[in-house]
Amino acid sequence: MKARIHVTLKNGVLDPQGKAIEHALGNMGFDGVEAARQGKYIELDLKSTDRASAEKEVDEMCRKLLANTVIENYSIELE
Amino acid sequence: MKARIHVTLKNGVLDPQGKAIEHALGNMGFDGVEAARQGKYIELDLKSTDRASAEKEVDEMCRKLLANTVIENYSIELE
Amino acid sequence: MNNGNEIKITPELVKEHGLNEEEYARIVSAMGREPNYTELGIYSVMWSEHCSYKSSRFHLKKLPTKAPWVIQGPGENAGVIDIGDGQAAIFKMESHNHPSYIEPYQGAATGVGGILRDVFTMGARPVANMNALRFGEPDHPKTRHLLAGVVEGIGGYGNCVGVPTVGGETNFDESYNGNILVNAMTVGLADTDKIFYCAAAGVGNPVVYVGSKTGRDGIHGATMASAEFTEDSEEKRPTVQVGDPFTEKLLIEACLELMATDAIIAIQDMGAAGLTSSSVEMASKGGVGFELDLDQVPQREANMLPYEMMLSESQERMLMVLKPGREDMAKKIFEKWELDFAVIGHITDTGNLTLKFGGEVVGDMPINSLVEDAPEYERPYVPTPKRDAVDVDAPADLGKAVMDLIGGPNLCSRRWIWEQYDHMVMGDTIQRPGGDAAVVRVHGTEKALAISTDVTPRYCYADPVEGGRQAVAETWRNITAVGATPLAITNCLNFGNPERKDIMGQFVGCLEGMGEACRALDYPIVSGNVSLYNETNGSGILPTPAIGGVGVMADSNKMATIALKGAGQTVVLIGE
């Protein structure tokens, strides 16, 4: 099974990377961008074939390692 | 309109961050992970409301800045 | 319009703001009325331990702070000493303990950012960073994660701004299991005739905001930093600020560029309690009033309330008072560096801090009452009882004992740490980490500064007076050992809960010892920082008054290093 994880900054947390991307795109003449945010995208190949237990396990991985829940949110898709 | 962009390493390009995640998860006792890959996730808020032109523009942003096509692939979703 | 002041002030709300009944009564009497919500927030941060030093001020006053070479002692953003040839060294040390425990990377990173601002605010180009770190036991489940995150955060910020991190110290002890210490120090260089202070002057002069936009970052961070930890504060996870070292680098360059002109009357960084503490401090030092129009504050988020703007701890921001008519010139400089620039108010003769929002006055407080009327406590204390020395058997195998010592966590090599810090950028690090003191050349000269941070918490715990003396003396020896003349120190006093008599006894004892050593060595204290309530569930840290010493050598070619230079040389032991 594959897990696709998105880790993004919580609302209101400063996103220096996103800000810089916005700026750079503007400087390059792309003036149609109102805002940019940058997050992480993580793909895991799992041994498990059981959806429910996989979901639980990946959630734990996110809380314990993959996301910094002080400032980040995460979301998980299994396929 | 919102663009959701995934930038991932091409096949065959070594992924130190993914390797480190794999390793760390293993050390933490999560032994159900066969492989991990890390990429970037970028969200853009676009002024445009025209799908076709937005698609073209975001594609150009990816090629020109957001992805390094020597080592990275990208994919775009508009919503 | 909603401005937050519709929120009713209740005893619970007052308590949540860390103010006790007596302190609240003091506010009401100082204002001659009940404060509104915005004002309550402002009083609470100004009167917090962090900003007001209410438990420590009384004792800090006893420290020696003067010498002919001291240009500016404690009371400004950083201390300033004369190092000859029209040059000055400007330095300070500061703690970022609680934020680093909650989020080690960002906590440590923003700690570095904050101390850098304290130093370049005064007109100095930062030339060296140091860090004094304490963690729990090496095998405590949290230690590895905290150590890795803190070191990465310090490197992440310092490396990016391009200021070398040239040294520090690192200890492990179980008393820090729930309360790590992250103390960061910055040393900068300026010309003695180009030093900037924070006292505002000139009624009508513009108050200018520069740097990053304001968001809802770390609101109430300043009160958090002074409140004792409990297990569930980890759960509550107060907003942690994210640092942006790239913006800080631009801010340094932009400020130094503007400082080369004659436009600035006063300047102050926005540290803990951001806009509140910076404006109050500038107005108070200058004996003037400030009127701020909060609608002009550059904002990152929508619908921010005056309370939030005044208490936000967004990083990488500065407040300045400019000479009238210089706004456009200054603006151009900040635009070149792609930073926000906004005139957000002006100086008044009312002696009040007056806040406008949406065309209404939403806060109006006498500046005096925020600063001078802040409570000061002479907390009761008991001196730490003297202990008899313990008899320890001589080790059976001296060789093994030595190996155990140098292989132990408190003495082993710190290479893993300093290799993650760029300690050479700026091209003047002539003694890298690993020696007694770091040595950094004064750019373009043969002169150099020597810097060392030291304290042995174990000693301070056993005998605070002796431990305080020893910490000062150790920096003095380390600086002397590289061939420099020690000139002055900064300090960061990390202790537990001052409301406990034994802890207060440690505090008073350490200060007494430090003061004695400084007097004996003619080695004054020119700046510092106090971090109290380093305590988890009633168990406090070892008393840890970290000392950062600075010395100067006229000819860096004569510098000494610890490396043995060749076979057949004589080893000499000196001292008692």
Next chain:
Amino acid sequence: MKSAVIVFPGSNCDRDMAVALEKITGQKPLMVWHQEYDFDKVDFIALPGGFSYGDYLRCGAMSARSHIMKEVIKRAEAGVPTFGVCNGFQILTETGLLPGALMRNAGLHFVCKDVKMTVENADTMFTSAYAAGEEITIPVAHHDGNYFADTETLDRLEGEGQVAFKYNEDINGAQRRIAGITNAKGNVLGMMPHPERMIEPALGGSDGRKLFESVMNRLG
């Protein structure tokens, strides 16, 4: 030798580079701000180290797309000796002036220390003052110095003598321990180690000087 140092927002080894160039060439370099479109004719262009644009997105990505780089690319293609250190190397790969990419260090940590490396090709305009195979010590200070290129490119670089320097041991996971490469024409050099930090004994050694001296010799 008249040189220019290109300065981006967030460059932080620009002064170090300028000091080294002035000490060695005897001439103060021109400092060129990234927003300029053009600058005086120079014999040598240096892209300094640092964290341009905070290293956000990818190291060197945003600088590579700046106005000034259009001009730098034009001159490099016309043959002007162009030299990128650390962030400068990352910028050069991002513009495509040099092949490959610099990825996060394999150990994931920032690494700052002296490293021993070998001069692989002493016939380039940047290395002629060194002896072929000479072992030199130069410091590194980077988070993203892990050189990557596909096998074909790596073989070509090695075959054509475009690998200028190799680390003597694995520092950051770089393929074939590559520390610095030139373009096919040999007038563009990018390297992760900082020769400008090793130009006098007080800083720990002088092994970096010969790089600048090589260029001076070539330019006469």
